[in-house]
Amino acid sequence: MAKDIEVTVPDIGDYHDIPVIDILVKPGDTVDKDAPLLTLESDKATMDVPAPEAGVVGALKVKLGDRVSQGSLVAMLKASTAVGDAKPAKPAAAAPKPAVKEETKAAAVTTPAAAAPARMAAVTVPDVGDYHDIPVIEVFVKDGDRVEKDAPLVTLESEKATMDVPAPAAGIVRTLKLKVGDRVSVGSAVCDLETTDAAPAAATPKAAAPASAAPPARETIAAAVPPPLEVATPAAAGSLPHASPSIRKFARELGVELSRVNGSGPRGRVTREDVQGFVKTALRTGPAAATPAAGTGIPPIPAVDFAQFGTIEIKPLARIRKLSAAHLHRSWLNIPHVTQSDEADITELEAFRKAQGEELAAAGKTKLTLLPFLLKACQVAMQQYPEFNGSLAPDGENLILKKYCHIGFAADTPNGLVVPVIRDVDHKGVVQLAAECADLAKKARDGKLKPDEMKGGCFTISSLGGIGGSHFTPIINAPEVAILGVSRSQMKPTWDGTQFVPRLMVPLSLSYDHRVIDGAYAARFIVLLVKLLSDLRRILL
Ligand code: CAO
DSSP: OOEEEEEEOOOOTTOOSEEEEEEOOOTTOEEOTTOEEEEEEOSSOEEEEEOSSSEEEEEEOOOTTOEEOTTOEEEEEEESSOOTTOSSSGGGOOOOSSOOOGGGOSOEEEOOSSSOOTTEEEEEOOOOSSOOSEEEEEEOOOTTOEEOTTOEEEEEEOSSEEEEEEOSSSEEEEEEOOOTTOEEOTTOEEEEEEEOSSSOGGGSGGGGSOTTSOOSOHHHHHHHOOOOEEOOOHHHHTTSOOBOHHHHHHHHHTTOOGGGSOOOSGGGOBOHHHHHHHHHHHHHHOHHHHSTTTTTTOOOOOOOOGGGTSOOOOOOOOHHHHHHHHHHHHHHHHSOEEEEEEEEEOHHHHHHHHHHHHHHHHTTOOOOOSHHHHHHHHHHHHHHSGGGGEEEOTTSSOEEEOSSOOEEEOEEETTEEEOOEEOOGGGOOHHHHHHHHHHHHHHHHTTOOOGGGGSOOSEEEEEOTTTOOSOOOOOOOTTSSEEEEEOOOEEEEEEOSSSEEEEEEEEEEEEEETTTSOHHHHHHHHHHHHHHHHOGGGGGO
16 A cells, blocks of 8 residues: 655764755656665765655655755655555655664775885775675776875675775875776775875874774764665666766766766666766767757657668768757757748849850859859848847847858758858959859868868858759858848749739748847848849949
């Protein structure tokens, strides 16, 4: 029969009045026996309070920052298993199984036998309760490493608990005596430590006792040993991460949610390298690539084993595609996009372009496409509507207005999308712009663009006109605030007031950042753009 249980802080040794630093459950959560409910942290150790029984979490009695001691009520739990006819539920307090004996909790420090240097101390496995012959699952140090007092040296893991053996004093690791997979019990040698503390317990004459005699000073004992951390078995823990106290602390310090890190250790345990790898990936490729929904709270798309439906081929993504994926995802998620569409009558422009193009071709000059005209028209419109040449300051307090005008254009390459940038469009004529576009587009296709040639853009044009399609919604190339999508021009019947006449119309799709640009401002911008393209003489005005 379901029973309400008061979950209290178990015997955590010498620790009193220590803060709750993490709450791992909320009311209504179903937890298994031994699943961690919350984490406490003293200045020396981090420890979880596990669920004493499987059940459903009721009211939480503590919040982050509350200070607790042994016996403090932390939560109510409706036990799903029969807990017998026991009267009050208090005994179900989440006492971790390993009985931590205060007097023997320390990593024992003794001077090694015979001619050891005066300040060399032997570090041995402290009394870790009922555990014998348990494996070393992680080694954090190597010979020559300098460690602070209480820094974890190794992690041990029994079936029920994971525990770090911390350095009993600051010093330099001299001879490491363990490796991952070794099995240890109380008194097993961990390493020799050349202590640098002014008067570490190990250096006192009393510490020159045999290994079994832990340092007598009680504060040294307490300082050296965090009590074992009860961890649930992976099955019991459900989706909760399986990691040692020091790794949890390490992840917390870096702001990494352990549940997002794939554990590569035995039984999916998260290691220090896993956390470091996660951070490196996030820094290199951006959070979007580290996990598609990173930081957004958006549930990730579940993985599907496509091979179950038919033959598949795995094709690694090109580096450019991965980089642009992260960039586009960031923009899409961070910027409230609005796309405004219109069509410009480029009948006259096209006639002019063709005539000029033939002249240029005859002179052996660059091919004249629509793109340089679009660049020029956008530059003029940006000068009249300068917010289109702005970027929102990261704090969201200011708009940074640029007095230069560099415009990028999206180029389709075999390796993916790149955006070369034409500098100082306002200082250049259409023919020069055409030459620069052709040059940069070729470099882009040949994979020869230099990083500087893709930087500093104020605005982007994405022209799909050479391919086809009508309208689309381009994604803003942050930190820019707008992008113009251009589709394929088409001869259309247009009403001139008295009759339908055939006119060449080019579809335009202007996406803008609505935090910076109002709809009316954007509509004025695109109307001007349409006018400029419809009658190029306006560019001179
Ligand atoms: N309508 C009709 N025809 C168009 C056109 C339009 N809007 N824009 C270009 N064309 C024509 C050109 O005139 C040219 O025709 P001809 O060969 O008969 O003279 C042909 O299409 C090919 O032009 P182009 O694409 O080589 O040249 P461009 O200057 O217009 O564009 C570049 C250069 C680099 C922008 C283009 O090659 C490209 O890569 N476009 C794809 C951009 C892209 O992928 N955008 C999507 C980004 S979001 O995923």
